[in-house]
Amino acid sequence: MAAKPPTVETQVDSFGAAPHERPVPRISIHAFCEFPDTGAALQRAGADRRLSKAHLQVQLGGVNAAIEHYTGQITPNLLIVETKLDGKDALGELDRLAEVCDPATKVIVVGRVNDVELYRELMRRGASEYLVAPLEPLQLIEVISGLYLDPGATPIGRVVAVVGARGGSGSSTISHNIGWCIAEELHINTTIVDLDLAFGTVGLDFNDEASQGVADALAAPERLDDVLLDRLLLKRGDHLSLFTAPAALERDYDSVPESYEAVIDAVRQTTPCVILDIPHGWHPWIRNTLLAADDVVIVATPDLTSLRNAKNIIELVKNARPNDKPPRLVINQVGMPKRPEIPSKDFAETMGIDPAAIIAFDPQLFGQAANNGQMVIELSPKAPVSEALRRLCRALTGRTTGNDRGSASIFSFLKGKKQA
Numbered sequence: 001m002a003a004k005p006p007t008v009e010t011q012v013d014s015f016g017a018a019p020h021e022r023p024v025p026r027i028s029i030h031a032f033c034e035f036p037d038t039g040a041a042l043q044r045a046g047a048d049r050r051l052s053k054a055h056l057q058v059q060l061g062g063v064n065a066a067i068e069h070y071t072g073q074i075t076p077n078l079l080i081v082e083t084k085l086d087g088k089d090a091l092g093e094l095d096r097l098a099e100v101c102d103p104a105t106k107v108i109v110v111g112r113v114n115d116v117e118l119y120r121e122l123m124r125r126g127a128s129e130y131l132v133a134p135l136e137p138l139q140l141i142e143v144i145s146g147l148y149l150d151p152g153a154t155p156i157g158r159v160v161a162v163v164g165a166r167g168g169s170g171s172s173t174i175s176h177n178i179g180w181c182i183a184e185e186l187h188i189n190t191t192i193v194d195l196d197l198a199f200g201t202v203g204l205d206f207n208d209e210a211s212q213g214v215a216d217a218l219a220a221p222e223r224l225d226d227v228l229l230d231r232l233l234l235k236r237g238d239h240l241s242l243f244t245a246p247a248a249l250e251r252d253y254d255s256v257p258e259s260y261e262a263v264i265d266a267v268r269q270t271t272p273c274v275i276l277d278i279p280h281g282w283h284p285w286i287r288n289t290l291l292a293a294d295d296v297v298i299v300a301t302p303d304l305t306s307l308r309n310a311k312n313i314i315e316l317v318k319n320a321r322p323n324d325k326p327p328r329l330v331i332n333q334v335g336m337p338k339r340p341e342i343p344s345k346d347f348a349e350t351m352g353i354d355p356a357a358i359i360a361f362d363p364q365l366f367g368q369a370a371n372n373g374q375m376v377i378e379l380s381p382k383a384p385v386s387e388a389l390r391r392l393c394r395a396l397t398g399r400t401t402g403n404d405r406g407s408a409s410i411f412s413f414l415k416g417k418k419q420a
């Protein structure tokens with residue numbers, strides 16, 4: 001029998017970035033491999049977003065090359081060495097390496113044999129880990145991240161970046177609704193961050209005041225500790241916090257990408273789920289933010305401009321993140337009367353991605369919700385749109401809600417509806 005998916009009741013506390021999703025700190029890593037496949041796996045891990053702060057150098061030559069290189073030289077924070085040898089020979093080679101290795105340097109040994117004795121002996125001699133090749137990039141990231149994570153540290157949150165393929169596609173509305181649903185129905189503490197500084201609608205959509213929150217944080221990210229963050233966030237209910245944008249034009253918003261990164265990092269230190277409402281546009285900070293997120297959601301309307309833009313964004317994100325799942329596609333405002341549309345199936349086929357949600361054009365529901373300062377699931381919990389949003393939240397979190405109605409096909413609401 002298939003195992004039941006985890007439910008809200010059983011797994012709320014453990015939500016956050018998975019071990020392989022935690023970024024590795026700013027450390028130097030040198031690797032000396034024997035075989036090209038190990039070198040390739042290391043390079044692939046090194047190009048990953050989670051290792052973007054670390055500095056990785058890979059060269060061939062194995063343990064002997066490392067010994068030669070470091071005789072009289074300072075060793076890096078982390079040394080990864082591959083050995084062709086096994087048993088006593090491998091230990092002998094690694095003992096010679098230990099003589100030139102600074103005590104503070106951590107060492108990961110890569111071997112070809114699955115030998116428990118060798119593993120134990122290496123651990124006893126102070127190695128941090130013994131990995132058996134062939135290596136998987138994600139496994140490497142997880143092991144490296146584990147070596148540098150303070151065991152007492154609270155887990156960090158998962159970052160979901162939501163962006164529109166074109167202006168007005170509904171990405172802000174979708175991001176606010178999924179943030180609300182994850183917080184209220186899945187009971188996962190969530191912060192929605194409005195990154196549309198000049199025109200953001202988090203304040204409006206939740207009937208809360210817009211504030212200088214995000215803009216102040218971006219202006220001085222180094223000051224952003226827990227106390228300040230707590231002051232800048234607006235609480236809405238037990239599980240949801242809002243980081244609103246000023247939505248004012250008096251000041252310029254020209255923070256550098258590193259400031260955005262620092263603010264998002266600070267938020268994920270305190271919240272298990274972080275939803276980023278990213279404005280439509282293309283700036284270095286938007287590109288960086290999308291590439292660094294744990295999940296990317298692209299909201300597209302079923303027209304040619306969205307099709308082209310979504311395809312470009314999806315390809316860029318996929319190419320830059322070969323170790324990650326592809327972005328999730330949400331096709332929104334489907335079935336607008338009198339508007340010729342690209343059918344959702346064709347749209348999805350062109351993207352090469354199954355849509356995570358298809359959301360009907362429902363101006364009455366969305367308009368009413370906006371006017372009330374409510375989310376559509378609050379206003380109409382049983383509407384097909386609400387079901388589609390819940391399904392998206394379930395896909396993003398891996399959790400189910402009490403209101404889930406099984407797993408009907410994504411395309412099911414289109415049945416009986418003629419597509420253009």
Ligand SMILES: Nc1ncnc2c1ncn2[C@@H]1O[C@H](COP(=O)(O)OP(=O)(O)OP(=O)(O)O)[C@@H](O)[C@H]1O
Nearest residue numbers: 164167168169170171172173333360361362363366
């Ligand atoms: N499925 C839908 N049916 C009807 N109206 C919708 C739907 N989705 C969004 N809208 C409406 O479309 C308008 C634009 O939505 P929203 O502000 O979320 O778009 P956006 O992609 O964030 O735009 P921007 O490019 O300005 O950031 C809003 O008035 C919203 O209520």
Ligand SMILES: [Mg+2]
Nearest residue numbers: 171172196279
């Ligand atoms: Mg928006």
